[in-house]
């Protein structure tokens with residue numbers, strides 16, 4: 380505070396030394412931050428053991444800070460346990476704002492930054508999407524697992540040219556294990572003392588009580604394998620002249636193959652699966668949830684597909700511009716159930732001043748994306764699922780595109796946005812064309828209404844729910860049911 384005479388942004392008062400540690404919610408923090416915002420305004424400050432935390436509930440402020448001043452706001456906090464000790468700071472998402480980060484992001488942008496970059500993968504997306512629908516029709520109760528399989532198949536093929544096995548794929552098991560372990564070391568309900576007292580990282584593993592070192596070592600090995608095993612597989616295939624063109628081969632072929640470049644390519648590749656699989660899966664879970672809860676939207680989208688495309692074929696990317704309601708369903712899914720409800724925290728690299736408030740260097744900034752996408756001043760009836768809000772009508776402009784915040788901000792904004800948008804659009808369009816999603820019934824024939832609640836975690840999935848998924852007709856079943 381000595382650094383400025385200006386006040387910090389307002390926020391709930393904390394206790395001496397520990398600050399607001401006891402106030403920080405461990406479940407659905409975005410809702411508590413909205414309650415605080417009603418009292419203190421859209422830009423708030425709290426602290427945890429002297430660490431300043433800034434919470435932003437308003438999209439304009441988030442853009443002013445994280446986007447327009449992204450040269451200041453693009454670092455990530457250091458996570459001792461998950462980042463430094465376990466090694467996740469090698470992946471893009473926890474990488475500090477440095478040359479390596481820029482290199483990773485350049486690689487990814489070149490490979491999948493634009494819709495035209497992705498055209499060569501359209502046949503892959505169409506194949507995997509149809510296969511997923513066919514399998515969902517065969518085992519509707521397992522739809523969540525089948526979505527995950529499809530997302531994994533696409534990312535592994537694009538990144539490594541690798542076709543995953545239907546059952547217990549070794550690469551996918553490795554990534555799933557690493558991701559679960561990442562969830563464990565970043566679980567907001569757990570405290571790793573090394574995160575509070577950084578000097579503990581020097582305590583050796585054999586010291587009684589230093590079990591965190593053993594955990595970090597074991598988890599670090601899984602993570603290392605997750606990056607090394609598929610990378611080595613591609614290199615062997617390249618050496619044998621059998622590799623398929625993919626993210627890794629493209630980059631290895633054009634790089635000078637220095638050890639440093641290979642390392643960066645390896646971790647950028649590992650970042651694609653860890654950043655891309657669960658997020659697209661969560662988005663599709665939300666889609667199925669919304670189709671169960673809001674049948675009108677499903678019916679309108681199906682009417683549009685029937686009139687524009689008819690019953691004889693599946694929608695393809697060439698149809699996208701002719702299906703505005705389906706496009707609006709995608710936007711509404713992104714708005715209604717945001718995958719990253721409080722974004723991934725950014726770290727401020729220099730002192731800053733905003734609207735007369737002092738924001739100290741080292742502040743960790745949380746953009747409350749959930750609040751921004753459920754703000755009644757921006758979205759009419761924000762808790763309702765209404766795709767038509769995104770279709771302009773005479774006298775009523777479309778409401779704000781959720782992409783203003785749903786993929787994050789500035790120099791840390793999601794580098795997989797175009798891929799996510801493309802694959803999720805196709806899944807949604809083909810699912811709407813071929814399936815009817817509705818409420819499941821219990822043993823007495825009574826409809827089961829999903830709670831609509833979300834699980835906690837950096838990536839928000841709906842609570843597991845039951846729904847009924849059936850082909851719309853024998854004709855639509857035939858469209859997906861061929862080998």
Ligand code: HEM
Nearest residue numbers: 471472654655658718719723786787788791792793795799
């Ligand atoms: C609908 C799906 C997705 C959503 C809603 C989403 C959203 C986000 C958000 C909110 C962030 C944080 C941005 C920030 O810090 O401000 C992020 C980061 C990231 N996303 Fe996505 N994402 C999705 C899909 C994907 C896909 C398909 C990939 C890759 C293939 C991907 C890779 C990443 C990576 C690597 C980061 C870290 C970027 C960095 O730290 O610089 N995401 N995403």
